[in-house]
Amino acid sequence: MSKPYGVAVIGAGYWGPNLARNFRGSSAWDLVAVCDTDAVRAQRVVGPRSTVEVETDVHRLLARSDIDAVAIATPAATHAPIALAALAAGKHVVVEKPLAPTSVDASKMVRAARDAELILMIDHTYCYTPAVTYIRDVIASGLLGRLLYVESTRINLGLIQPDVDVLWDLAPHDLSILDFILPGGLTPTRVSATGSDPLGAGRACVGHLTLSLPGGGDAHINVNWLSPTKIRQMVIGGSHRTLVWDDLDPLRRVSVHDRGVDLGSPDADERHxxxxxxxxxxxxxxxxxxxxxxxxxxxxxxAAIRGDRPSRTDGIAGLRVLSVLEAADHSMAANGSPIRPRFVDTTTGDLE
Amino acid sequence: MSKPYGVAVIGAGYWGPNLARNFRGSSAWDLVAVCDTDAVRAQRVVGPRSTVEVETDVHRLLARSDIDAVAIATPAATHAPIALAALAAGKHVVVEKPLAPTSVDASKMVRAARDAELILMIDHTYCYTPAVTYIRDVIASGLLGRLLYVESTRINLGLIQPDVDVLWDLAPHDLSILDFILPGGLTPTRVSATGSDPLGAGRACVGHLTLSLPGGGDAHINVNWLSPTKIRQMVIGGSHRTLVWDDLDPLRRVSVHDRGVDLGSPDADERHxxxxxxxxxxxxxxxxxxxxxxxxxxxxxxAAIRGDRPSRTDGIAGLRVLSVLEAADHSMAANGSPIRPRFVDTTTGDLE
Amino acid sequence: MSKPYGVAVIGAGYWGPNLARNFRGSSAWDLVAVCDTDAVRAQRVVGPRSTVEVETDVHRLLARSDIDAVAIATPAATHAPIALAALAAGKHVVVEKPLAPTSVDASKMVRAARDAELILMIDHTYCYTPAVTYIRDVIASGLLGRLLYVESTRINLGLIQPDVDVLWDLAPHDLSILDFILPGGLTPTRVSATGSDPLGAGRACVGHLTLSLPGGGDAHINVNWLSPTKIRQMVIGGSHRTLVWDDLDPLRRVSVHDRGVDLGSPDADERHxxxxxxxxxxxxxxxxxxxxxxxxxxxxxxAAIRGDRPSRTDGIAGLRVLSVLEAADHSMAANGSPIRPRFVDTTTGDLE
Amino acid sequence: MSKPYGVAVIGAGYWGPNLARNFRGSSAWDLVAVCDTDAVRAQRVVGPRSTVEVETDVHRLLARSDIDAVAIATPAATHAPIALAALAAGKHVVVEKPLAPTSVDASKMVRAARDAELILMIDHTYCYTPAVTYIRDVIASGLLGRLLYVESTRINLGLIQPDVDVLWDLAPHDLSILDFILPGGLTPTRVSATGSDPLGAGRACVGHLTLSLPGGGDAHINVNWLSPTKIRQMVIGGSHRTLVWDDLDPLRRVSVHDRGVDLGSPDADERHxxxxxxxxxxxxxxxxxxxxxxxxxxxxxxAAIRGDRPSRTDGIAGLRVLSVLEAADHSMAANGSPIRPRFVDTTTGDLE
Known part of the structure; x- marks a missing residue:
């Protein structure tokens, strides 16, 4: 077993404690410090009888030589400057989603990591669930056949965010999953989105998003902060089989249905x-x-650091998700008119 | 108990047998005849050891004086001529959905019934379920508060119809229910619809339809012929409570959730x-x-005939549904651009 | 297609109408008459505009030559005399469960049918469901391995019967299913039953019944009239796989779980x-x-009449179920002490 | 906020880490040490960068003055000697269930704590869930009416324990819950139990346990290590309402059903x-x-230490559960014959 990497968690708010707990539980990591401008909050994450250090200044933290990597869980608006500073200081970086507030910022981060030959990873947590890993493999294996449609539902009573609407709050989960499981990643040529704000909250609380899939079908995403019932479900319809992922049903989280419609004749006219x-x-x-x-x-x-290879949810994945979210923004402003997302160069991280 | 009305069922295909069975089981009706151009099919509906008559000619049927009313369950294209002939012959009429293939035809039927002072009813069957009746009452009582959103899902492996797409096949159920439960009926000012045909079946097999609700929210309808799982669910979000109707869960068909989001301040700026x-x-x-x-x-x-009053699902309801379906057609052809449905004059049945 | 058999339904109460409807819907049968001492009730089953006859006297009915078979759905106490009279008149007989009020009566019926070379069938309806047929086949195929345990639950708000307790009302369903699916039929060597009457209704309203299975495990049956939730579930644990039948879940009525415990060593001591x-x-x-x-x-x-062969739920099956029910009665009276049921000679219908 | 109590967790096996994590997360406690004969295992619970101490000798641990209390999560056979030593050293004690291997041992522990005026608590974890707390309150409020029956099911693929059967492994959960929610605690006058070992594992893997309830009904418990499906459900039938607790359904964990059977007449004869x-x-x-x-x-x-009062799951509760388990053992050995459990004096902890 090689020596663990030193890591610090930056941001002791909602997600930081979860990151800290998992770094602590891993023999690949040595959690050296928790950093937050609020020392009390950071200390709460560190807990009693611990020699993990509390740090309140990011730059002092980044100057330390016992830290190889940082995990950034601060508000989205600060992701880019902190990540760029960390990369400049030679640290590997993992960022809570979204990668950055804009695709332009995100593109800068991807290019900076590439230039510095450091890992830039996005914490698309769902992509590390056994369910999503299985789904990616089963699609790749061809068992489902050609993908006909995707329906994703992510609804619950949600905290109405002060800065983002329901689409930016919840749809990144669905989009990051699609990016992970679709053979060529998330590259829709058309995005349509509608949203409504029936409470007068100042931002959309219910949203619907439709993306074109490569093979001719659509992926549809429904997000809702106002639902008293919690649903996290994705249905992936294929020409051979259909997969249903119900994330809240531990007994039947994923099911593969050998049911479908077969068109009798290859001749198009007959078919109809x-x-x-x-x-x-x-x-x-x-x-x-x-x-x-x-x-x-x-x-x-x-493993990505050790192997000097991109992680399974590389910065570029976070960038592709942002490109689609921005297109959805434009579509929503235009009452659902279809918008073509900016193209992301997967090699360079450049935007079209 | 008053004398039962004589009734004939016209059309012995999929729905006709269900109508015949229910007329037979009702003491308010005397099923006199089943009419179909295919005598064997009609005889199959009549069954053995029965004196219910088989009729193969609609005009001969309509000339009979022992028939007070007819139920039309023929292909949609024939609804208008048969219904108009029946009304001309002085018969009350109930029609399987859709009322007619076009709103223009349907408008003619509504006006003909009005002129003849006969009942023209549309068989929006769901409106007669205990669940939908309850939902209408609970909305009218104010228990849910102001309606914020509606999500309706109706998906299943479905027979790909030779003449209509999935929207015309399935969405009439959702639309007729909305027409029934919304206090002012179905009168959206904006309809957006998208559909996809990933199988190359020649018509949309997956569809999404969004309608504006009077209070500012949206109703969204998802229909799908390609789903291996069967879902028939409608969620009606209100400012006070949210109702979930899961038609396939007999133990909890309807549930009312006293859960929701409260905005603290009536002042709009604060709220945000x-x-x-x-x-x-x-x-x-x-x-x-x-x-x-x-x-x-x-x-x-x-009861409508006896009371000389419109039925709970009057012809005008069927006309309103058609007006929305036609707008959805136009929207789908324009890739989801919002379309304003033709206005239906609820008193006269005239179209704008 | 051969000529349909003439049949009469005797008893127009709860179950008779269902039998009548199914005989009417079958081309193998001609429903000639419905017989009940209450002519109005019988006429209600026949319905309007029908030439099916109403008969109020069983003996007059049995004297008719246009009737080949009768279905008996009268109160259990009358099953034996009516069935014996019908067999004496040369009619084939199907009887609603239970076959008779006592195994002695049932044994007489089985022997009478055998002597007269007529079909005596018991309407163990569940055995004709696709689920139970599948379960029998899958057990016979060896897919489940050796049977380790059976848990059957049949609970609901039930009508407290005036004459029988919950065990006699509901457990015959479970017992008839076990008789059908167990390779050697229902032949437990030990039956224990307990029941409670917490409402003071005069008979057990909640019951538990345990039967020894041939391979060393137990089958357990829970019946309850007082449950506000309705459950109809059977779990069949095998050494290779376990089958779960949830009769109220149409989407997943039967599931086969390839999960289980493997004991590592064949050596008994090691195992422990x-x-x-x-x-x-x-x-x-x-x-x-x-x-x-x-x-x-x-x-x-x-088919049994035509093929001159025992039906899949022959009279003997009904007799075996009665033998177990009587043992359960004795066990309940002795506070759950194990009782050995009377042995049923499967060839002759004789009781030990 | 008063000063936290010093606590040590004894036993770093399955349950110890959970106890350690919760003591660490509580401001009422200061986790001073984790004690296990296996230092590596204890260190694993302590984790990296921590000043929590590892201790391998119980007696050295108990001699420390910075420890006010201990939590014992060692194998059941060692509970009594360790707890008695801890009490003798003036430490408060909480013990993982079961309290001791025998009721005689448990009685000694209860009396020792009583004499030393120290807290002896049993970790009946379920009694601290919001669901069970709610159930106790709702029963006490009278909302359910008189209790008619209890059905508890706790089944899953379970590790076949080397030393205890399925009854001793799983039923303590159900019994401790019953002890907590029944107004007078767990005091059945009759216990019947059956078990089967169809795998030949050397101990019962499937068990059924019936206890008499004070009001005339029964509580029934089904435990099973061989079930591929996991069920943790308790149904509590009352004369007014019935409560269903489904611990694996987070959306509807507890439901109260206003459904039931009403006997019309107070006169017993009429009733029947x-x-x-x-x-x-x-x-x-x-x-x-x-x-x-x-x-x-x-x-x-x-809180119990601070308030110098018995905890909500006092040692006596653990003793009552043991008394019922021992009766179940005897009943199982006598093929389900009813056994009367030893009486527990709730004040003194003496056994009858």
């Missing part, structure tokens, strides 16, 4: 006429492990 | 800032009867 | 020590048809 | 005759907090 048939086959619920996703994420961060 | 709070109150599952909807529908048909 | 491991494999939900069980039952009745 | 009616009223799902039970348990331990 009539002849369809149904496969009403079995449903399979695969056994999945119950490993905590965030634990796998911090392991992947260490 | 932050202060929101959550009610995490109880859920109530009301006891509902398990009466068959179609049985209630045929009773209502008789 | 420790070495167990777990298989956490997939779950499979087989596709089942949605055919109505009672329709399959009436088809089987006709 | 017929007249019953049904209430099919609403279901209510109360809002419950999502607080971690073990956190509440450690707070209660501190």
């Amino acid at each position: 006429a009539s002849a369809v048939s149904y496969r009403l086959g079995d449903i399979t619920v695969p056994a999945l492990s119950e490993k905590e996703a965030l634990g796998s994420m911090v392991e992947e961060f260490a | 800032a932050s202060a929101v709070s959550y009610r995490l109150g109880d859920i109530t599952v009301p006891a509902l009867s398990e009466k068959e909807a179609l049985g209630s529908m045929v009773e209502e048909f008789a | 020590a420790s070495a167990v491991s777990y298989r956490l494999g997939d779950i499979t939900v087989p596709a089942l048809s949605e055919k109505e069980a009672l329709g399959s039952m009436v088809e089987e009745f006709a | 005759a017929s007249a019953v009616s049904y209430r099919l009223g609403d279901i209510t799902v109360p809002a419950l907090s999502e607080k971690e039970a073990l956190g509440s348990m450690v707070e209660e331990f501190a």
Whole structure:
């Protein structure tokens, strides 16, 4: 076993404690410090009878030589300056989603990491769940066939955010998952979004987002802060089989349905006429492990550093998600008119 | 008990047998005949050891004096001519949905019935379920408060229809329910619809439809013929409470959630800032009867005739649904651009 | 297609109408008459505009030559005399469960049918559901391995019967299913039952019944009239796989779980020590048809007559169920002490 | 805020880490040391960069003056000697269930704590869940009416324990909950238990336990190590309402059903005759907090010490549970014959 990397968590708010807990639990990491401008809050994360240090100044933190990497869990507006400073100081960086407030900022971060030959990773936590890993593999294996549609629902009573609407708050989860599981990543040519603010909260609290899929179908995402019931479900319809992921059902989190519609004839004209048939086959619920996703994420961060290779949720993934979110913003302002997202050069991180 | 009305069912295909069974089971009706151009199919509906007559000619049927009313369950394209002939012959008419293939036809039917002082009813079956009746009452009572959003999902492996897309096949259910439960009926000023045909079936198999609600929110309808799982669910979010109707869960078909978001301040600027709070109150599952909807529908048909009053699902309701469907068609052709439906004069049945 | 058999339904109470409807819907049968001492009730089953006859006298009915078979749905106390009279008149007989009030009566019926070379069938309706048919086949195929335990739960708010307790009312369903799916039929060597009457209704309203299975495990049945939730579930644990049948979940009525405990060592002493491991494999939900069980039952009745062979739920099955119920009665009176049921000679219908 | 109590966790196996985590997270406690004969295992619980001490000798630990209390999570066989030594050293004690291997040992522990005027608490964790707290309150309020029956199901694929059968492994949860929620605690006059070992594991892997309730009904407990599905459900039937607790359904963990059977007449004879009616009223799902039970348990331990009062799950509760388990053992050995548990003097902890 090699020596653990020294790491600091920057930001002791909502997500920072979860990051700290997982770095602490991993033998690949040595949590050296927790950094927050509010020392009391940082100390609360460190807890009693601990020699993990509390740090209140980011620059002092970044100057330390016992820290190899930082995890940034501060408000989104500060992600870019902190990450750029950390990269400049030679630290590897993992950032809580979203990568940055704008794709332009994010593109800068990706290029800075590339130039410095350091890891820039985005904490798309869902991509480290056993369910999403399984889904990516099953799509790649061809078992589902060609993808026909995706329906993703992420609704719950949510804290109305002071700075972002429901789309920016919740849809990044769905988009990062799509980026991870779609064979070519998230590259829609068309995005339509609508949102409503029936409470007069000043920002959309209910949203619908439609993305074109490469093969001709659509992916649809429904996000809602006002729902008394909590649903986290994604349905991935394929020409051979359909996968249902119900994240709140631990007994049947993922099920693969061998059911579908078969068009009888390859001849297009015939097809329209009539002849369809149904496969009403079995449903399979695969056994999945119950490993905590965030634990796998911090392991992947260490493995990417050690292997000098991009992580499974590289900065570029965060950039692609931002490009789609910005297109959704424009579409919502234009009452749902379709918008083409800015193209992201996957090699360089440049924006079209 | 007054003498039962004589009734004939026209059309012995998919829905006709259900209508026949319910007329037979009602003491308000005397099923005199089943009419279909295919005598064998009609005889199959009549069954053995029965004196219900088989008729193969609509005009001969309409000339009979022992028939007071007809139920039309023929293909949609034939609804208008048959209904107009029946009204001309002095018969009351109930029509399987949709009322007609176009709103222009439907408007003619509504005016013809009005002129002839006969009942023209649309068989919006769902409106006669105990659940939908309860929902209408609970909205009218104010228990939910102001309506913030509606989400309706109706997905299943469906027979790809030779003549209509998934929107025309399934969304009429949702629209007829909205027309029934919304205090002012279905009168959206804006309709957006998108659809996709990933199988190359020649018509949309997956569709999303968004309607503006009077109070500022949206109603959203998702229909899908390609889903291996069957969902029939409607969520009605209100400012006080939210109602969830899960039609496939007999144990908890309707639940009312006393949960929601409260904006702290009536002052709009303040509101945006932050202060929101959550009610995490109880859920109530009301006891509902398990009466068959179609049985209630045929009773209502008789009661409307007897009382000389419009039925609870009058022809005008069917006309309003058609007006929205046609707007959805136009929106889908324009890639989801918002369309304003034609206005329906609720008194005269005239179209704007 | 051969000529349909003439049949009469005797008893127009709760179950008779269901039988009548299914005989009417089958081309193998001609429903000639409905017989009940209450002519109005019988006429209600026949319905309007029908030439099916109403009969109020069983003996006059049995004297008719246009009737080949009768279905008996009268109170249990009358099953034996009516069935014996029908057999004496040369009619084939199907009887609603229970076959008779006592195993002695039932044994007489079985022997009478055997002597007369007529079909005596018991309407164990559940055995004709696609789910139970599947379960029998999957057990027979060996897929589940050796049976380790069965847990059956049948609870609901139930009508407290004037003449029978909850065990006699509900457990016959579970017992008839066990008789059908267990490779050797229902032949426990030990039955324990307890019941309680916490309402003071005069008979047990909550009951638990344990039967020894041939391989060393137990089958346990829980019946309850006082439960506000309705559960109809059977779990069949096997050494290889476990099957769960949830009759109220149409989407996942049957699921086969490839999960279980493996004892590491064949050596008994070692085994106890420790070495167990777990298989956490997939779950499979087989596709089942949605055919109505009672329709399959009436088809089987006709097929048994035509093929001159015992039906899949022969009189002897009803007799075995009665033998277990009587043992359960004795056990309940002795506060759960184990009782050995009377042995049923499967060939002759004789009781030990 | 008063000074936190010093505490040590003894036993770093399965449950110890959970206790350590919750003591660490509580401001009422200062986790001073983790004690285990295996220092590596103890160090793993302490974790890196911590000044919590590792101790390998219980007696050295108990001699420390900076420790006010200990939590014992060692194998059951060692509970009594360690607890007695801790009490002798003037430490307050909380013990993982079961309190001791025998009721005789447990009685000694209760008396020792009483004599030393120290807290002896049993970690009946479930009693600190919001659900069980709610259930106790709702029963005490009379909302359910008189208790008619309890059905508890606790089944899952379970580790076959080397030393105890499924009854001793799982039923203590159900029994401790019953002890907590029943107005007079757990005092059945009759216990019947059956168990089966169909795998040949050397001990019962499937068990059924029936206890008499004070009001005439029964409580029934089903435990099973061989079930591929996980169920943790308790149904508490009352004369007014019935409560269903489904611990694995976070959305509807507890529901109160206003449904039941009403016997029409107070006259016993009449009652049997017929007249019953049904209430099919609403279901209510109360809002419950999502607080971690073990956190509440450690707070209660501190509060009991501070207030010099018995904790909500006092040693005597653990003793009552043992008395019932021992009766169940005897019943199982006698094939389910009913056994009367030894009486526990609630004031003194003496056994009858």
